[in-house]
Amino acid sequence: MKPIIYLDHAATSWPKPPEVLAAMEQALLHASANPGRGSHHMAVKAARILYGTRRVLAELFGVKNPNDIVLTSNTTEALNMALKGYLSEGDHVIATMIEHNSVRRPLEYLRRTRGIHVDYVQVDEEGQPDLQQINKMFRSNTRMLVCSHSSNLLGSILPLREIGEMVRGKGAVMLVDAAQSAGTLDINVEDLSIDMLAFPGHKGLLGPQGTGGLYISPTIELEPILHGGTGSQSEAIEMPTVRPDRYEAGTPNTVGHAGLLAGILKVQEWTPKMIYQHEWELTQLLMEGLMQNDDLRLLGPGLGKPRTGIVSFVSGQYSSSELAFRLDREYGIAVRAGYHCTPLAHMASDTEQTGAVRVSVGVTTTQEDISVMLTAMKEIYS
Template identity: 70%
Template structure:
């Protein structure tokens, strides 16, 4: 592969730590049997991989019982499990304008098929949530609040603890989409009153694609999204009642979860706060440089304010797709262009007609990497 400056960590982190690849190799050699489906040594090792992954996730998110974490293939599956498994006919949901389609599309499906009512609370062009509007949106039938912890377009960070307290006061559960925050922001589910936490394995947790999960508070019951074999309560025609088996039908991605556990260990070693600080400093450095380029607009929070490792921008000289294409082909820089699966976020930013180019950094991104981006953008807009 030609040398690449990888600035697409908000989609998938890369490169993975060597420990992740080694853990996956070892699991393929020693634990590649079906977990929970046999008593032989390889099956037992496979079960141990899954349990140790849950333990590491519980440590990261402040979860008391690792079995309250259902392992999924990605955040999208976790969100679908939470939304479709909890909401019933006539329920009301409060969401926000920065939601990813992984939240919005299931909600709109439930609106059509179950009569679920949905309100999307506005954010301003910098991604700040209108908390006054949110407080006014609660109804007698409000059963859930769902929000992205951080916008995948703007990088803005929502006040999840404040939202959680508000939801608790009104007897609603809080579902948090942690696609852009898990591993980068400190998350403590009990302290923040989070009842449901959906997260990916392949982004800030540094694991492989095809991994993720959903924390389900002990007092929350969901209808399973999938029904099938689990290796437990096999004599019953119904899905098992015990966690996590109730929510994990079928053969899991044991090899992937071995890699995820190694990724989480790396995050715990570095600490999310240190990773956030590293990424924040890089975003500030890029933003400051972009603000001096004529015709470039940087989206999201202003310089000096909190944000995750995302810098999305527009150019009055090139469309988003052409700009991303040139950065890739002429400079070897990988970024993301388009609408980033968040049309409401683009409406808030005023970019629904143009889309945007998103550069996103990770724990392994260096100053030299972002210097390459700054140089390229300077040449293109010189």
């Protein structure tokens, strides 16, 4: 068996820090009871873990009250909660052409079932939206702008500060999909005028799959999309009014969020700035190598420009799936081919017929991994 060269961090980061595994083992052994549902010591320990996770998340994102962070099982659940809980009949929403299906599908569902109106802002070939076009799109019924912080196909980083100021000036709210930025880009919800922030635990925050969350500004009232037991206000037929219980029905993933807590502590130790710098340098190395091959077209920001740890490319000679298959089977390199759940971004990049190969690096990726990847590509083409 060849050792795996894992270059699919944009999907899920791997391997996890040993501290994450240890925290999960400890939680399973000593805190695997239902938080908020009992006063026995294991239930109290479980509740403390969840509060600890909320507290470090609040610290990381500049959130004043940790209870404004709802823990979810992934970004998709958080985005659904925000979109379905906020938008109603006749509302207008602005989104962008780089949105993932976890934004686009709920929006299109709400268009069909609640008659909301949606406009998608065009992006240029480097994955940047036209701010003037956004400005012109606002209408009297625009209630929300939703956008990714960073494209999961192109790696482009959107100017959230400028967009946030514009949204605030128009009296709408901004929902940010931080699936590709949480843990690698600095995010302060107050500074960036973010009203809701959806994020995964299993990517840049180094936690396990089945973790994530949604920050909801205290000024926003969402209709819960999940109804059920919370262990609080049990006599009421409605969901509790207090946060986070209002939005967290059912037994939570305490073990997973114990792992996420340990993952975030690692991110804080390394700092998002250092992680970004490490990943950016690796993307530049990778791009320089891939650019030697005239058959490849690289997508997203050019060499030397800011980007998250994603480099996608299209080959003239090979299909994306064939290249990914050969990299995996012949060299043990894990990359992702296809459409990356973002057909709009492929449309904007003129790759809707071909898809692309996406190589994504993480905090554990080394220069040696990139050099193995570049050598493999050379051999495939030789």
